[in-house]
Amino acid sequence: MPTPDRSAQYDDQVIAAAREVFAEQGFAAPMSEVAKRAGVGVASVYRRYPSKQELVEQVRIAAFRRIIGEAEAARAEESDPWQALDRFMRRCLREGSGIGTVLPPMDQQHTYSAEFRELQQGVAKEIEALVDAAKQAGELRADVDWTDILLLLKHLNPALPTSEARRAEFRARYLALVLEGLRAGGAELPGPPPDRAEWQALCDNFAMS
Numbered sequence: 001m002p003t004p005d006r007s008a009q010y011d012d013q014v015i016a017a018a019r020e021v022f023a024e025q026g027f028a029a030p031m032s033e034v035a036k037r038a039g040v041g042v043a044s045v046y047r048r049y050p051s052k053q054e055l056v057e058q059v060r061i062a063a064f065r066r067i068i069g070e071a072e073a074a075r076a077e078e079s080d081p082w083q084a085l086d087r088f089m090r091r092c093l094r095e096g097s098g099i100g101t102v103l104p105p106m107d108q109q110h111t112y113s114a115e116f117r118e119l120q121q122g123v124a125k126e127i128e129a130l131v132d133a134a135k136q137a138g139e140l141r142a143d144v145d146w147t148d149i150l151l152l153l154k155h156l157n158p159a160l161p162t163s164e165a166r167r168a169e170f171r172a173r174y175l176a177l178v179l180e181g182l183r184a185g186g187a188e189l190p191g192p193p194p195d196r197a198e199w200q201a202l203c204d205n206f207a208m209s
Contacts (some may be wrong), residue, residue: 013038014045014175015062018055023164027052062075063099064119067092070099071126075133082139085130086179089149093156093175095168124196126152141184145193151202152178 017038021029031052035042049055070091078084093101127146134140156171156178194202 010040010048010202011058014040014055015059018059020164022059026159027056031055053107057110057112057116061116061119064116064123066097066099067123068126071130075130081130081133081137083138085134088130089153089175089179090161090172092153092173093168095165124199138184140182141186141189143189143193144182147194147196147199148189149162150199
């Protein structure tokens with residue numbers, strides 16, 4: 001039985017490999033490719049993650065933790081609320097962040113863990129704090145909601161058949177354009193932002209009635 005430290009290291013290896021493989025080859029990539037990239041046996045991967053959806057859930061959990069960490073660091077280290085939001089978005093989409101991984105839609109047949117749901121709500125709370133502070137400072141346009149920022153992170157990270165380095169360049173390029181549009185003082189945006197229920201449904205890939 002591996003020690004806790006070795007178990008955590010094993011999980012980190014497999015999750016990092018899964019991120020890379022799914023980003024490059026899509027969700028149809030076999031678990032054997034993930035095992036090969038991680039340098040472990042495929043049987044051991046299946047013992048730890050009996051289904052591909054369970055592995056994807058752990059990839060998402062790792063991303064949630066990084067997003068929360070980036071938000072906390074931005075608010076702690078940037079005194080200007082706009083700079084905090086700017087830093088947060090740039091670091092979430094930078095090369096190798098693990099946050100910008102393109103993953104399949106969430107599976108309605110898969111039961112997600114309490115940890116997953118808690119972290120998902122933690123992401124919402126941290127981004128809401130960043131957005132509220134930037135709006136109160138008069139630097140972020142008043143008609144932008146925290147749900148807009150979450151969906152922008154998705155829009156800025158499409159699946160593209162190229163390397164992670166090039167995808168990161170695209171993300172940085174188009175984020176720079178988007179940040180200009182988020183500044184206070186622009187023309188009113190068409191349509192309302194998603195509310196919390198709609199955001200949750202979109203994240204979970206569930207249709208709204």
